[in-house]
Amino acid sequence: MIKVIINGCNGKMGKVLQEVIATEPEMEIVAGIDITENSDVTYPIFPSVAQCPCEANVVIDFTVAKIVDQLLDDCVERKIPLVLCTTGLTPEQLEHVEKASKVIPIVQSYNMSLGINTLAKILESVAPTLADAGFDIEIIEKHHNQKIDAPSGTALLLANTVNASLNNEYHYKYDRTIERVARDKKEIGISAIRGGTIVGEHSVIFAGQDEVLELTHEAHSKAVFAKGAVQAAKFLVKKQNGRYTMRDVIA
Numbered sequence: 052m053i054k055v056i057i058n059g060c061n062g063k064m065g066k067v068l069q070e071v072i073a074t075e076p077e078m079e080i081v082a083g084i085d086i087t088e089n090s091d092v093t094y095p096i097f098p099s100v101a102q103c104p105c106e107a108n109v110v111i112d113f114t115v116a117k118i119v120d121q122l123l124d125d126c127v128e129r130k131i132p133l134v135l136c137t138t139g140l141t142p143e144q145l146e147h148v149e150k151a152s153k154v155i156p157i158v159q160s161y162n163m164s165l166g167i168n169t170l171a172k173i174l175e176s177v178a179p180t181l182a183d184a185g186f187d188i189e190i191i192e193k194h195h196n197q198k199i200d201a202p203s204g205t206a207l208l209l210a211n212t213v214n215a216s217l218n219n220e221y222h223y224k225y226d227r228t229i230e231r232v233a234r235d236k237k238e239i240g241i242s243a244i245r246g247g248t249i250v251g252e253h254s255v256i257f258a259g260q261d262e263v264l265e266l267t268h269e270a271h272s273k274a275v276f277a278k279g280a281v282q283a284a285k286f287l288v289k290k291q292n293g294r295y296t297m298r299d300v301i302a
């Protein structure tokens with residue numbers, strides 16, 4: 052049985068994660084961590100991993116970036132593997148992840164879905180061929196009307212994947228209203244759409260002479276991220292210290 056602590060158990064993702072874990076016969080939630088109360092759950096809730104007395108095999112985190120340093124220190128102190136899903140980490144925090152991963156195993160990814168990570172894998176193999184043939188590359192992402200940041204971390208993840216496969220020779224263009232010029236060959240245009248309740252849609256468009264290839268991923272519910280986090284937790288409990296991504300999990 053894999054014993055899980057959910058960090059951020061009362062949040063939107065924490066609740067979805069709880070539902071997904073309930074369908075896993077070999078997993079149980081031994082505790083939740085949150086700063087708010089919730090009397091609807093059967094497990095105990097503590098204010099931090101350090102203050103949680105329960106034995107656990109893994110912590111799965113969906114919280115806020117500002118608490119990630121403390122979380123890393125607590126998991127290192129208690130030697131508990133960590134699935135780190137919170138987004139918006141600073142470069143310094145990503146270095147902290149690296150340092151902590153010398154002691155415990157950590158999976159960290161800004162998108163836990165199987166589909167997006169498979170798309171990233173596909174992009175690595177198709178982008179060099181199409182770019183060499185002169186195809187222009189554009190990314191469009193769509194999200195609900197409550198999302199405040201743009202472009203999405205996932206759009207950047209996809210752009211960075213494409214760019215890395217092209218020797219990082221490309222630059223990103225977010226706004227075409229500033230100047231009246233034709234697009235540069237070595238640019239990746241990134242556009243953000245906001246509206247309604249769209250959970251998340253990402254399209255990578257390769258537009259060539261007389262033909263277009265478009266690869267699209269649609270997230271229809273938050274469960275896809277929770278399922279990916281559960282997969283990552285199962286992967287992690289068999290690992291020694293080290294830093295892993297969802298690409299390692301699905302490999």
Ligand SMILES: NC(=O)c1ccc[n+]([C@@H]2O[C@H](COP(=O)([O-])OP(=O)(O)OC[C@H]3O[C@@H](n4cnc5c(N)ncnc54)[C@H](O)[C@@H]3O)[C@@H](O)[C@H]2O)c1
Nearest residue numbers: 059061062063064085086113114136137138161162163276
């Ligand atoms: N990697 C992915 O695939 C993926 C997918 C979805 C969301 N996310 C990220 O997960 C994070 C959470 O998303 P959400 O939609 O559930 O947000 P949310 O605001 O609904 O939930 C965050 C929870 O964290 C709790 N929290 C705040 N401070 C805390 C602390 N000090 N200790 C413990 N808990 C604390 C809040 O009380 C809240 O319950 C965000 O960063 C989001 O971008 C990542």
